Structure formats: C-alpha cells, structure tokens
Amino acid sequence: MKHSFLEGNVSISDDVIPLVSTRINFKDFMGAVMVRWGINRDNYRISPGLYAFGNPDQESDVFVTANYKLTFDNLRKNLSGLDGWILVLDTKGVNVWCAAGKGTFGTIELVNRIKLVSLEKFVNHKRLILPQLGATGVAAHKVKEETGFNVHYGPVRASDIKRFIRDGYRADKEMRRVTFGFKDRIKLIPNDFIYGKFYLLGAMAVIFLISGVSSKGFSYKDFSGEGGPGILKVFLAYFSGIVITPMFLPYIPGRHFSLKGFYAGVLVFLILIFLKFTGGNVFEIISWFLIITAISSFLAMNFTGSSTFTSLSGVKKEMKISVPLQIGFALIGTILMVVGKFI
Amino acid sequence: MKDLMYLPDVVTLNLCEATCNGCGMCLKVCPHGVFELSGKKAHIVRRDYCMECGACALNCQVQAITVNSGVGCAAGIINGILRNSEPTCGCSDSKSNCC
Numbered sequence A: 001m002k003h004s005f006l007e008g009n010v011s012i013s014d015d016v017i018p019l020v021s022t023r024i025n026f027k028d029f030m031g032a033v034m035v036r037w038g039i040n041r042d043n044y045r046i047s048p049g050l051y052a053f054g055n056p057d058q059e060s061d062v063f064v065t066a067n068y069k070l071t072f073d074n075l076r077k078n079l080s081g082l083d084g085w086i087l088v089l090d091t092k093g094v095n096v097w098c099a100a101g102k103g104t105f106g107t108i109e110l111v112n113r114i115k116l117v118s119l120e121k122f123v124n125h126k127r128l129i130l131p132q133l134g135a136t137g138v139a140a141h142k143v144k145e146e147t148g149f150n151v152h153y154g155p156v157r158a159s160d161i162k163r164f165i166r167d168g169y170r171a172d173k174e175m176r177r178v179t180f181g182f183k184d185r186i187k188l189i190p191n192d193f194i195y196g197k198f199y200l201l202g203a204m205a206v207i208f209l210i211s212g213v214s215s216k217g218f219s220y221k222d223f224s225g226e227g228g229p230g231i232l233k234v235f236l237a238y239f240s241g242i243v244i245t246p247m248f249l250p251y252i253p254g255r256h257f258s259l260k261g262f263y264a265g266v267l268v269f270l271i272l273i274f275l276k277f278t279g280g281n282v283f284e285i286i287s288w289f290l291i292i293t294a295i296s297s298f299l300a301m302n303f304t305g306s307s308t309f310t311s312l313s314g315v316k317k318e319m320k321i322s323v324p325l326q327i328g329f330a331l332i333g334t335i336l337m338v339v340g341k342f343i
Numbered sequence B: 001m002k003d004l005m006y007l008p009d010v011v012t013l014n015l016c017e018a019t020c021n022g023c024g025m026c027l028k029v030c031p032h033g034v035f036e037l038s039g040k041k042a043h044i045v046r047r048d049y050c051m052e053c054g055a056c057a058l059n060c061q062v063q064a065i066t067v068n069s070g071v072g073c074a075a076g077i078i079n080g081i082l083r084n085s086e087p088t089c090g091c092s093d094s095k096s097n098c099c
C-alpha cells in the first residue's frame, strides 16, 4: 500500500531513503479518529526502517520511534521545519510506552535496527534521540556498548521536541513528567468503551433473561416489559465505570479505582431512585444497587491499565480486596433480583 | 494540575545510595520525578508516585536501583491469571499521545 505521508525519496550514494511529510493530511486524521474507536487498530502500522524528513544531511538528528502509525504521525507533525532522520523500530504496531513495557521497543530491537539500516552510513555523529518513555525498554549504556551510539532521552511529549533541541538537548522537569489531564483521559474513553463491549453484552444478556422470570414461570411478555429498562440500567452502570469515572477521576474520592467506580455507581443509582426508575420492590431496589455498583466498580478498576500512574504492586493490592467484593455484590444482586420476583 | 498519586506504601522501588555514582540518568528517565540528585547521589523523594515502570533500574549502569517492574493494569493481571502467565496488558491506546 502506498502511504500518503510519503513525499518521495532521498538518495544517499547507493541508498534510497523514503522522504516523509511533516504535515498531517485528512486521511491521517480520519485514520486516527477510526483507530480511537477501535477500527482497523491492529493494522495501523508502518514498515520499520529509516526515513528522512526535510532536507537531512550527515549532521542531522536521528529520532527513534515505534511503528504504530498514530505514534509516527504524532512525531512527524512535531518535526515540521526541521531536517533529520526517523528510525522506526518494529514494535508490532504498538505505541512507544506500551511497546517498551513489553520489550519490543527495546535494546535488542534498537541495536539490530541500527545495524540493519547501517545508520553510520547516513550520519557522522553518534546522537540518537529517543522518547523518554522508551527508557522502560531500552538500556542506554547497552546500546552505546553495542553500537557506539549515545541515546539521548528526549521529552515525554513529541510536542516538546523543538524546545528540547533549542535548549541544547535538555528537557526540563516539566517536559520529563507524564501527565494525565482531562484531555488525556477523554481521548481514551472511546477505545475503552469498545474494548469492554463483551462485559456489557454479557451483563445485558443476564439481566434480560432474569427479566423474563416471574412466579408464573418464564414469559416473553415480561421480557419485553422489563427487559428494556433492565438493559438500560446495565448500560448506565457501564457508562458510570467507563465514562464517568475516567472523566472525573481526580475529583472522585478514594485512591482505589474500584472505590471511585463504586462511588460513581452509587451516584447513578441515586439518580435512578430519584427518577423512580428502580421499581418499588425492596429486593429489586437493593439488587439494582448491588449490580450497578459492582459493574461500575469493576470497569473503573480496569481503567488502571489506561492510566499513567498506577503500579503493578498497587493494582494487585487493590484487586485483592475489590474483586471478591465485586463478585459478591454481583452474585447477591442477581440472586435478590430473582428472589424478588417470587415475593 | 496536582499530580495524581495511587496507593501509598506499596511500591517495590529500592535505591542503594552507596552504589550510586551520581550520573543522573534515573532523573532523566523517570516520568514521575521520583528521584533527586544531591551530594553526588540520587535520592528517592517521591516514592509513592512511582509506577514501577522499571526505566530507572534498566538505565542505571551500576545497578543501584531495583524494582519489581510490570504493568499496573487490572485487565492485564486478570489475563495473566487466566493464562497462568505474567500480567500482560492488551494496552488500550492510552499511552500513544506520548511520542
């Protein structure tokens, strides 16, 4: 497939290096939008290797990145007006940070890629600029030992690259910090929303089946009467865990994500009560409380994977307490709902 | 904005100040400003902000830092348990805004 970001080639003695544009066009933009919604996600990659941008020569900088197209686009659009080289590692179409965690954006791949493209033929200096978050997979001193190239960890965000270079390859404290602001969190929601669809459909199916049960046995009439509102409540619980909790993460009390999700679920439940949407039966009300908070809490807990500040030890500790409670809530809630039908 | 902090007193990060040569590399790679340099030694100053990514330990030439690194991701831990392996994250697109 011909990529729209290619502008031609540059020839350096016998080698032909693809020249990439530093502009993002409509196709790149649409691709990014689709990928955020989980469409074509696993295919959104470019070929690893060496690329040129601007009008590079032997003194130009070399920027190392991942072969996830979204990551690549984000880098090249922040290089406009500069000249240089981009060395794309084979990270299996995964972004830098995640790939570094898995080790695909790693020392071995970097060392091999430098040798494979014979980088020393194109530059006469030994500077490589890596995104700081690649450090989780790359040991700078090992790269130096194996290839002679010096790894300079650039800023966390590509948008700070120009400032980094202007300041003499130095990043200040703020450029080295990962943030997790409102905008960062919002961007993740579509993907998580799609990612959790099986949980949603599963829970909806259970509620739908239960809605058909009554003291008179199993009836299709009850399905249509109660099934709809039941499914809507499950959807709101899902929304609470996957949209509300991430959006208001810093403002919801508690440190445990599952606790934050629980609170968000309580809020949704209270709104439903206020709207007289939970039925009059005490069993039904309690069961909805348990089910909504369990779903919301579980999904909010999953947001730990998308966040940028949770540790493995912390998540393990959180799950030891939360998962048994979530399962207990969901089970008791389901049982009460069925029991309520027979009283 | 105020930095977000997860659970206190859980991280497995350790720094041996006697081994440290003060090169400053850990300060550069840490995305949460956990270290500071003073008196030619690195010090842990924000332990509870550590996310156990492992970048500091991997890039310390003299191996003065140890940390049980891994992904702080509930779905990853569940996957790990189901498959009886290390936690592996499906890694939602989360971190792709970084370069």
Ligand code: SF4
Pocket: B015, B019, B020, B021, B022, B023, B024, B025, B026, B027, B041, B042, B059, B060, B061, B062, B063, B064, B065
């Ligand atoms: S990277 Fe290691 S040697 Fe360098 S300052 Fe940090 S702890 Fe000390």
Ligand code: SF4
Pocket: B013, B029, B030, B031, B032, B033, B034, B035, B049, B050, B051, B052, B053, B054, B055, B056, B057, B067
């Ligand atoms: S493990 Fe990561 S977050 Fe923790 S101190 Fe090291 S570099 Fe910083």
